[in-house]
Amino acid sequence: MTGPRRLTHALxxxxxxxxxxxxLSGSEAADLAAHLAGCERCTATAAAWADSRRLLSGIRHVPAPRDLGARVRTGIEGGRIVDTPWYRRPIFAVASVGALAAAALVLAVIVSLPNATPPVASTSPQPSGSAAAPSATATGEATPTAEPSATVQPPSATLPPDYRIEYAFDVPGDITQGSTVTLIDQATGDMVRTLVPGQDIDGGQPIQAALSPDGTWLALRVLQDAVPREVVYAVDLDGDAVIELGASMLDTFAERLLWSPDGRFLVTTLVAEGSGDANVTGFDTQSGEVVRLTGTGNAYAASWESDTILWMSLAGPEPASYRFDLSGGLGNEGELGTSAPPVPDVFLPTLSPNGESVIFWRGPMAQSGAGWTFANGGVLNLASSAYLDGETPDVAPLFVEAPGPIAVARVAWAADSDAYAVWGLGYVESEGDARSVYLGHLSLEDGRISQRQRLDENDVPDGATVIDVAPAPDGRHLALTVVYPIPGDLAQPVAELLLVTRNFGDEADVVQRLGPTEIWVGPGIYE
Amino acid sequence: MAWTPRLAETPRVSVHETGVDREAAFASLFEEYATPIYNYALRMVGDPDRAADIAQDTFIKAYRKLDQLTDDAAARSWIYRIATNTAIDDMRRRKFTVPMGDESRHHDRPDLRPGPEAQVLGGVVDERIQRALLRLRPNHRQCLLLSDVEDMSALQIGEVMGMSYGAVRTLLCRARAEMRDALLAEGMTR
Structure with missing residues (x-):
């Protein structure tokens, strides 16, 4: 027979x-009693906590407001609330309401940069050498951008010659009732696919798209604002198939549409309505299967390490990330497992395309109305991917000096695995910074984000919110999709695509504006 | 590690499907929980008007999701979970609008001013307890209220907050430590 365990004070x-x-279990009670018998400190703690519990349990309830029932009834009949989380309301909810009057909307663009020549506008100064080749300028030549004003080109209906739009979504009519979504090859003007609401997809507003690396499938996220919920589809661009992966409540960290590098798998996170459980769902383009990969209720898709190795994270007070091998396919629902050890205190690792670097979140999380959030702020970190294997302790906060605890941010790597963009920052204790975009380079200084990496103040027009950023592999160009708040429900939503050529030092960035005659709701993607 | 499905294995018994009149079921739910939910929200946010809004939104959401209610035994955890999430959303939304650089709102710095809730409740509950509660981190406040005011077990708290049993025990321990400090600052505990 064994005696009581020896406990630490913490336990x-x-x-x-x-x-x-x-x-307490019986053995735990015995353990505790033995510890308390010889520990004044924990005995005092026990007494103090018992006092605290007695005080709290003695709080008297006050009556609810007399009109609460009437208010609830009015709300039920009048549609007082939508369950849209606070961090999603400024953009999409408003945009779709205003879209009632929309006649012809272009919703998504995919932009390719066919060569490495920087597309500099004719009226702009030539870029400095240091900025043109950031990997060769790790000497710290870049100086803080004082207060340059961006060189903003007038609105244009045509693209600069070095850019090319491959696809666009043309969505005529009342999109809140469900309009036909037409995918157009911009090079030829040919209609590639037409998605009919009620037939191919549910009605709603397409708000996010991701082309598979092999260009044969398109992942599409459609917002049904009236519910509200999002539905994720995979659209076969070479055939007729439109696969519904499922519906999701709106969630900060469930926005990733992740194609495996070979284009075989699409994974995303879906947050169940009602329960708020977050799980990862996958689609196999080879078998046509849609499988919910997890059943834990707190799982998020993070990024692909290779064609078959997927990183997923479990949210929680102590989040952790896991590596999964999908070489055998998606398997059966909820049966995905891994023998790989968890990587503690790592959430949503976003690997660079070459797999050598990783950006991830740290911090305790709490469940909100839908999904999980960093209730007290999280920290974005930058490390070598060896960190995920426990091979190096080197890890640093991504921001040299963050304005405050970060609640939400979005990150995208450029194809060169050197440049990356950070935007969509929201802070726990202060107003979000909807206009700020940071373009970092691993090869510059220590690779982290300081104010030097912030795009010029005037790159993003006043009143605009950045909703999508795609950094180019040359490290100097970005495609920004911005939307504007709508003054009234009946106003036409306005959005546009900004093509930014980044300059450093005293030279202002160059911004090419496309629009705002049409809606452009990303993504802009450089290949 | 093997991940096991959870949702798929949980049969859902819908109030609506069992033939119970939806309106009657909701009326019963409201009657039983209107005051507890209002008080829970009040302790969470410390403001009667906001608490009323949270309670209102909680029941509107509950009405819309009534079909998802598994059974009567689960109703309490279910409605508190909706209220918890609604309160979190409310708190986060309000924090989101606080201007940057306002040091008076730094999360480590307690607001020592008597809150509006304290003014309203003066003479009914101890103002200092509520003030101590409002100093806690929101998730600490939630689990402490659910534990010590609502008398829920760690398992029930886990159902409300969407956390595992072990995580709740850890969180509750931290919350008690923070509450002890807060009460000490009010001169209310040893």
Whole structure:
């Protein structure tokens, strides 16, 4: 027979806490009693916590407002609320309401940069050598951008010669009722696919798209604002198939549409309506299967390491990430497993395309109305991917000096695995920074983000919110999709695509504006 | 590690499907939980008007999701979960609008001013307890209220907050430590 376990103070305190709610097992109670018998500190803690519980349990309830029932009834009948999380309301909810009057909307563009020649506008100064080749300028030549004003080109209906739009979505009519979505090859003007609401897809507003690396499938996220929920589809561009992966509540960290590098698998995170459970769902283009890969209720798709190795994260007070091998396919629902050890305190690792670097979140999380958030702020970190294997302790906060605890941010790597963009920042304790975009380079200085990496103040027009950023592999260009708040429900939503040529030092960035005669809701993608 | 499906294995018994009149079921739910949910929201946000809004939104959401209610035994956890999420959303939305650089709102710095809730409740509950509660981190406040005011077990709290049993025990321990400090600052505990 074994005696009581020897407890640390920390474990004893946890047992003291559990004892107050009757959540102790018999052996735990014995362990605790033995510890308390010889520990004044924990005995004092136990007494103090018992006092605290007694005080709280003695709080008297006050009556609910007399009109609460009437208010609830009015709300039920009048549609007082939508369950849209706070961090999603400024953009999409508003845009889709205003879209009632839309006649012809271009919703998504995919932009390719066919060569490495920087597309500099004719009226702009030539870029400095240091900025043109960031990998060769790790000497710290870049100086803080004082307050340059961006060289903004007038709105244009045509693209600069070095850019080419490959696809666009043409969505005529009332998109909140469900309009036909037409995918157009911009080079030829040919209609590639037409998606009919009620037939191919549910009605709603396409808000996000991701082309598979082999160009044969398109992942499409459609917002049904009235519910609200999002539905994710995979559209076969060479055939007729439109595959529904499922519906999801709106969630900050469930926005990733992740194609495997070979284009075989699409994975995304879906947050169940009602329960708020977040799970990863996958689609196999070879078998046509859609499989919910996880059943934990707190799982998020993070990024692909290779054609078959997928990183997923479990949200929670102590989040962790796991590596999964999908070489055998998606398997059966909820049966995906891994023998790989968890990587603690890593959430949503976003690997660079070459797999050598990783950006990830750290910090305790809490479940909100839908999905999980960093309730007290998270920290974005930058490390060598060896960190995920425990091979190096070197890790640093991505921001040299963050304005505050970060609640939400979006990250995208350029294809060169050197440049990356960070945008969509929201802070726990302060207003979000919807206009700021940072373009970092691993090869510049220590590779992290400081104010030097912030795009010029005037690159993004006043009142605009950046919703999508695609950094080019040359490290100097970005495609920004911005939308504007709508003054009234009946106003036409306005959005545009900005093609930014980044300059450093005293030279202002060059911005080419496409629009704002039409809606452009990303993504802009450089290949 | 093997991940096991959870949702798919949980049969859902819908109130609507069992033939119980939807309106009657909701009326019963409201009658039983209107005051507890209002008080829970009040302790969470410390403001009667906001608490009323949260309670209102909680029941509107509950009405819309009534079909998802598994059974009567689950109703309490279910409605508190909706209220918890609604309160979190409310708090986060309000934090989101605080201007940057306002040091008075730094999360490590307690607001020592008597809150509006304290003014309203003066003479009914101890103002200092509520003030101590409002100093806690929101998730600490939630689990402490669910534990010590609502008398829920760690398992029930986990159902409300969407956390595992072990995670709740850890969180509750931290919350008690923080509450002890907060009460000490009010001169209310040893």
């Amino acid at each position: 004893a305190e946890e047992l003291v806490s559990a004892s107050l709610t009757g959540d």
